[in-house]
Amino acid sequence: MDATAAALLGAGLAAIGAGLAALGVGNVFASFLEGALRNPGAADSQQGRLFIGFAAAELLGLLAFVIAVLLIFR
Amino acid sequence: MAAEEGKVDPMKQFTIEPLLGSDWQLADGFGIAFTNSALWMAITAVLVTVFVAGGMKRELVPGRWQMAVESMTGFIDDLLEANVGTAGRKYVPYIFTLFMFILFGNLLGLVPVGLIPSVHAFTFTSHFTVTGVLAIMSFSIVLIVGFAKHGLHFFSLFWPANTPAFLALPISLIELVSFMVRPFSLALRLFVAMMAGHVLLKVLASFVIAGGSGGIGTGIMVGVPSFVLMVAISALEILVAGIQAYVFALLTSLYINDAENLH
Numbered sequence: 559m560d561a562t563a564a565a566l567l568g569a570g571l572a573a574i575g576a577g578l579a580a581l582g583v584g585n586v587f588a589s590f591l592e593g594a595l596r597n598p599g600a601a602d603s604q605q606g607r608l609f610i611g612f613a614a615a616e617l618l619g620l621l622a623f624v625i626a627v628l629l630i631f632r
Numbered sequence: 633m634a635a636e637e638g639k640v641d642p643m644k645q646f647t648i649e650p651l652l653g654s655d656w657q658l659a660d661g662f663g664i665a666f667t668n669s670a671l672w673m674a675i676t677a678v679l680v681t682v683f684v685a686g687g688m689k690r691e692l693v694p695g696r697w698q699m700a701v702e703s704m705t706g707f708i709d710d711l712l713e714a715n716v717g718t719a720g721r722k723y724v725p726y727i728f729t730l731f732m733f734i735l736f737g738n739l740l741g742l743v744p745v746g747l748i749p750s751v752h753a754f755t756f757t758s759h760f761t762v763t764g765v766l767a768i769m770s771f772s773i774v775l776i777v778g779f780a781k782h783g784l785h786f787f788s789l790f791w792p793a794n795t796p797a798f799l800a801l802p803i804s805l806i807e808l809v810s811f812m813v814r815p816f817s818l819a820l821r822l823f824v825a826m827m828a829g830h831v832l833l834k835v836l837a838s839f840v841i842a843g844g845s846g847g848i849g850t851g852i853m854v855g856v857p858s859f860v861l862m863v864a865i866s867a868l869e870i871l872v873a874g875i876q877a878y879v880f881a882l883l884t885s886l887y888i889n890d891a892e893n894l895h
Contacts, residue, residue: 606714606882613879617817620824631643 565629572626579619586611640838642831646758669762672754676736684732704732708881715885719892723885726773730766731881738826738873742866757876758826760819767819770884778891789890818883825876829869836862 559567590608594601650665657663687701694702708728712720734757741755756762778786790807792800836858843855 603714606711609875609879609882610886612875613821613883616825617821620821620828623824623828624820 565632569626569629572622572629575622575625576619579615579622582615582618583612586615640834640841642834642838645752645754645830645834646827648759668752668754669756669759672737672740672756673762676733676740676756679740680729680732680736683736704728711881712885715882716889716892720885720888723773723888727881727885730770730884731877734766734822734880735874735877738877739870741826741830742869742873755826755830757822758830760823763819763823764815766822766880767815770818770887771815773884774887774891777888778894781891782894786891786894789894793895814883814887818880822876822880825872829865829872832865833862833869836865 586608590601590604590611593604648667648669650667651671652666684701687698689695689698691698705724705728708731709721709724712723712727716723737755737757741753741758743753745751745753778789782788790804790811792803792807795803839858840855840862843850843853843858846854
């Protein structure tokens with residue numbers, strides 16, 4: 559296997575990270591919705607924290623994408 | 633990875649090209665040029681100015697336009713009130729400018745001006761240089777405010793309170809690293825989110841073109857579903873444009889909170 563093929567395989571493997579980040583983002587919103595349906599009165603005040611959690615989870619998926627791009631366009 | 637003949641290159645949309653001559657050389661290899669990125673930033677600045685100026689009529693009973701602008705300023709005002717407190721009011725102009733600039737930049741990149749021949753939409757927020765400068769501005773404000781307000785006591789940000797020393801030492805190292813990484817994560821999030829969305833749209837567009845030119849069979853099997861998906865992803869991109877602008881403003885206000893109200 560030459561270096562280019564290995565790099566492209568690595569870029570494909572980085573897609574696993576993006577998929578796992580999708581699980582994380584889904585978990586953030588699912589948990590928020592679960593809590594918000596139990597106590598709708600407190601939901602609005604926690605929207606900022608919701609997006610902080612979303613941003614943190616999303617960043618890791620985006621990092622996986624960056625790794626893939628770096629491997630493809632190296 | 634050069635594009636082959638007749639294929640759509642998803643990265644070509646990010647090309648920066650000088651518009652009004654490129655030979656204003658400052659030094660060897662360093663030139664100034666009015667690029668398409670600069671053009672779209674100028675368009676964004678003009679549009680934001682027009683939008684805000686149109687709503688600054690200060691009428692007692694606000695019209696539609698004034699309501700639109702006031703809901704935007706009120707949104708940022710509430711954001712800072714909730715995250716920084718009363719001390720956050722003086723940052724409303726900065727955060728509002730940042731939010732509107734990023735929001736309009738993200739949305740303008742999605743406007744289908746490509747329908748007009750030889751006009752190309754350009755999303756300047758999909759470039760690390762642009763988002764990096766925005767993030768450095770936010771980070772500088774945090775550092776300047778922190779050191780001006782608390783002096784060297786600002787370093788206690790890294791030291792957790794009421795924690796035994798053998799735990800506090802590794803925690804403070806982790807805190808230091810996470811603090812130093814902030815501008816990168818802030819810039820990287822916006823840039824990658826915008827770039828990934830636009831690459832996805834162009835990849836789907838290439839599916840539509842390739843499927844359509846392949847014949848009636850592949851046109852129906854590949855082209856039509858790809859086009860439907862493209863429309864849906866475009867709607868998602870509008871959502872992402874709003875969320876990323878909001879997240880940038882939110883995280884900046886959180887970081888300012890660290891500097892303003894040291895624990």
